[in-house]
Amino acid sequence: MSTIPDIGLPAPAPASAPQRSPASHRVYGPSALGGGLHRFWSLTFMLARTEFKLRFFGSILGYVWTLMRPLLQFGVMLFVFTVILNINKGNKTPHYAEYLLESIILFTYFQEATAGAVPSLVARENLLRRVRFPRLVVPLSVALFCLFNLGMNLIVVFIFILGSGVSPQLGWLELIPLVAVLIVFSTGVGMLLSALYVRFRDVQPIWEVFLQLMYYGSPILYTVQTAANHHFLNIPFSRILVLNPLGAIITQARKALLDPSAPSAARALGGDVRLLIPLGIVGGLFALGLWYFNHEAPLISEKL
Amino acid sequence: MAVSIENVSKTFRLPHQQYSTLKERALHPFRSTTYDELHAVKDVSLEIAEGEFFGIVGRNGSGKSTLLKCIAGIYRVETGRISIAGRLSPFIELGVGFNPDLNARDNVVINAIMLGLSRKQAMQRFEHVVAFAELEGFMDLRLKNYSSGMLVRLAFATAIQVDAEILLIDEVLAVGDAAFQQKCFEEFFRLKREGRTIVFVSHDMFSVERFCDRAMLMEHGVVTQIGEPRVIGRAYHELNFGQLAHEAPAESGPASGTTIAEAWFEKADGERVTSASQEDELTMCFEAHLGEDLHDPVFAVTLRTELGHTIVVARSDQHGHSSGSFKTGENVVARFAIPNWLTASRYMLTPSLAREGTGDAALALVTDMASIVIHGSATGGILELPIDVSVERL
Numbered sequence: 279m280s281t282i283p284d285i286g287l288p289a290p291a292p293a294s295a296p297q298r299s300p301a302s303h304r305v306y307g308p309s310a311l312g313g314g315l316h317r318f319w320s321l322t323f324m325l326a327r328t329e330f331k332l333r334f335f336g337s338i339l340g341y342v343w344t345l346m347r348p349l350l351q352f353g354v355m356l357f358v359f360t361v362i363l364n365i366n367k368g369n370k371t372p373h374y375a376e377y378l379l380e381s382i383i384l385f386t387y388f389q390e391a392t393a394g395a396v397p398s399l400v401a402r403e404n405l406l407r408r409v410r411f412p413r414l415v416v417p418l419s420v421a422l423f424c425l426f427n428l429g430m431n432l433i434v435v436f437i438f439i440l441g442s443g444v445s446p447q448l449g450w451l452e453l454i455p456l457v458a459v460l461i462v463f464s465t466g467v468g469m470l471l472s473a474l475y476v477r478f479r480d481v482q483p484i485w486e487v488f489l490q491l492m493y494y495g496s497p498i499l500y501t502v503q504t505a506a507n508h509h510f511l512n513i514p515f516s517r518i519l520v521l522n523p524l525g526a527i528i529t530q531a532r533k534a535l536l537d538p539s540a541p542s543a544a545r546a547l548g549g550d551v552r553l554l555i556p557l558g559i560v561g562g563l564f565a566l567g568l569w570y571f572n573h574e575a576p577l578i579s580e581k582l
Numbered sequence: 583m584a585v586s587i588e589n590v591s592k593t594f595r596l597p598h599q600q601y602s603t604l605k606e607r608a609l610h611p612f613r614s615t616t617y618d619e620l621h622a623v624k625d626v627s628l629e630i631a632e633g634e635f636f637g638i639v640g641r642n643g644s645g646k647s648t649l650l651k652c653i654a655g656i657y658r659v660e661t662g663r664i665s666i667a668g669r670l671s672p673f674i675e676l677g678v679g680f681n682p683d684l685n686a687r688d689n690v691v692i693n694a695i696m697l698g699l700s701r702k703q704a705m706q707r708f709e710h711v712v713a714f715a716e717l718e719g720f721m722d723l724r725l726k727n728y729s730s731g732m733l734v735r736l737a738f739a740t741a742i743q744v745d746a747e748i749l750l751i752d753e754v755l756a757v758g759d760a761a762f763q764q765k766c767f768e769e770f771f772r773l774k775r776e777g778r779t780i781v782f783v784s785h786d787m788f789s790v791e792r793f794c795d796r797a798m799l800m801e802h803g804v805v806t807q808i809g810e811p812r813v814i815g816r817a818y819h820e821l822n823f824g825q826l827a828h829e830a831p832a833e834s835g836p837a838s839g840t841t842i843a844e845a846w847f848e849k850a851d852g853e854r855v856t857s858a859s860q861e862d863e864l865t866m867c868f869e870a871h872l873g874e875d876l877h878d879p880v881f882a883v884t885l886r887t888e889l890g891h892t893i894v895v896a897r898s899d900q901h902g903h904s905s906g907s908f909k910t911g912e913n914v915v916a917r918f919a920i921p922n923w924l925t926a927s928r929y930m931l932t933p934s935l936a937r938e939g940t941g942d943a944a945l946a947l948v949t950d951m952a953s954i955v956i957h958g959s960a961t962g963g964i965l966e967l968p969i970d971v972s973v974e975r976l
Contacts, residue, residue: 324695
């Protein structure tokens with residue numbers, strides 16, 4: 279002890295000898311995971327909750343505005359496709375309006391969770407450069423925040439469905455595993471894109487264009503049945519649509535929520551085993567995203 | 583040992599282009615990106631004992647904060663080895679993650695969770711934080727309505743709730759007014775009594791000498807001295823004597839193409855002068871020609887006496903200002919206006935220009951490029967400040 283304070287305090291006691299020496303461990307630097315599951319979860323939840331609070335408590339209309347986007351999109355599409363183009367002539371697709379709303383809401387989750395994840399690491403530069411925490415928290419908190427939104431939007435979807443005369447049924451529970459697959463899919467893509475964006479800044483515009491393609495390339499405005507008569511290399515278009523995980527989820531959700539007689543994802547693909555293809559894409563992208571994120575994690579705070 | 587550091591080096595790669603894109607990668611798959619290497623920390627070895635209060639001092643860009651971030655696990659260590667015994671505080675600055683749009687209550691909880699507390703613990707200690715910060719009644723106020731003094735008090739009060747055995751602190755030890763600073767000091771003595779290990783980076787020799795058991799001086803990423811805080815403090819002051827804002831680029835290094843065309847002094851009306859009286863406002867200027875695209879470069883001038891004593895260092899990144907983006911071939915003029923409180927003498931101006939975030943290495947620097955003679959009074963000090971004198975008979 280070289281200096282005794284001259285501020286009238288009792289001189290500090292010499293540092294007490296530690297009772298036991300804690301085992302020393304090596305510091306490696308930041309990682310994607312690590313630091314304990316409990317801390318991981320509380321950080322993810324805290325970041326998502328903060329976003330949520332900022333969005334909805336800043337203005338009373340916060341929730342209304344968030345809901346407005348998919349609802350407005352729904353209104354415009356409904357008008358264009360049923361009134362102007364009259365796509366649903368003779369009511370070929372029962373509950374077309376509810377189908378449209380439900381699929382727009384599910385797609386909105388995918389869109390917000392992935393597009394929100396892209397700049398998430400760069401936006402949190404302040405934290406990443408000053409705090410040690412598992413880096414994966416950042417993109418995962420975006421997916422969780424969007425899940426809060428999805429939950430609220432689904433309430434509106436169910437109100438519409440009940441209003442259209444469909445009665446509640448046990449099959450609705452199937453939505454839970456479907457949303458789970460959707461979350462895994464969005465999170466996998468989100469992990470991959472957020473880490474890529476740190477290196478390549480044109481990921482953002484590229485992904486926006488890609489989302490546009492996904493929007494029209496998934497059975498959202500139309501159903502798989504509408505596309506069944508078109509072929510590509512002798513394969514019915516409906517099958518190709520369901521290879522896309524989003525297409526499979528939306529198609530299956532239609533059967534579960536709206537119309538038990540509608541084709542399941544497996545039927546649209548032409549066999550249960552073929553379901554492994556969209557599920558494989560989901561799993562593969564998740565694994566790729568996790569691997570790439572984990573690979574990049576140690577250097578993220580330096581590359582920002 | 584609480585912290586042991588063996589032969590640690592940290593090198594940053596600074597790419598010449600600011601961002602790369604997938605498009606470029608696709609069009610030129612085999613073109614390698616060019617970059618500069620910045621050796622921020624070079625072969626540092628160090629042991630810090632349990633319960634020790636250890637200070638790290640050094641000039642801007644000497645590598646002290648980088649070393650702290652390596653210990654904290656924020657930067658990856660490529661060469662060498664850092665071992666820690668005990669729980670390590672996860673952050674190194676006060677108020678990280680504070681959000682101006684949320685109220686103080688939410689921010690305290692957010693900050694505490696980042697520190698490693700659980701939500702429940704954060705709630706339990708909340709009253710404690712409020713009482714320590716003396717901010718009862720302001721908890722529902724949004725942080726953007728806080729004064730800077732209130733903000734640092736809140737940040738400090740939250741930060742000391744950390745349960746870690748090893749604390750890493752960058753710069754700020756004591757904040758607020760004199761009475762609150764006293765509380766901060768007491769808090770540090772408490773942590774010290776509890777046997778926590780504290781590693782502390784600072785420019786402030788007063789706190790280093792007051793608190794630290796040992797201190798270390800860094801320069802250019804190398805440890806130059808470890809020892810008594812008082813001795814290190816003196817070495818630090820000697821190091822600063824006559825220093826320029828940046829260091830001249832190495833003669834042997836590749837020419838950057840960036841040059842300084844001229845440097846001059848001007849008066850408030852823009853007239854160039856080589857002599858001035860103390861009443862005039864004085865502006866230090868230089869013109870640079872850029873040999874590459876630069877984002878937010880640091881323009882700086884150092885004003886020294888003929889004997890080489892540094893009087894004024896002015897930098898464009900002071901107070902977090904940014905200078906903007908510039909393109910190759912542009913000519914840029916930087917101006918630094920100061921009230922002319924210099925004592926009557928002759929002064930030399932050294933302009934310099936550096937890339938953003940590269941510490942003290944300049945792209946271009948010309949020693950003593952311009953000079954000015956100040957005439958007027960010379961009381962014997964180095965500055966002639968405006969002084970209100972009052973003498974009263976009691």
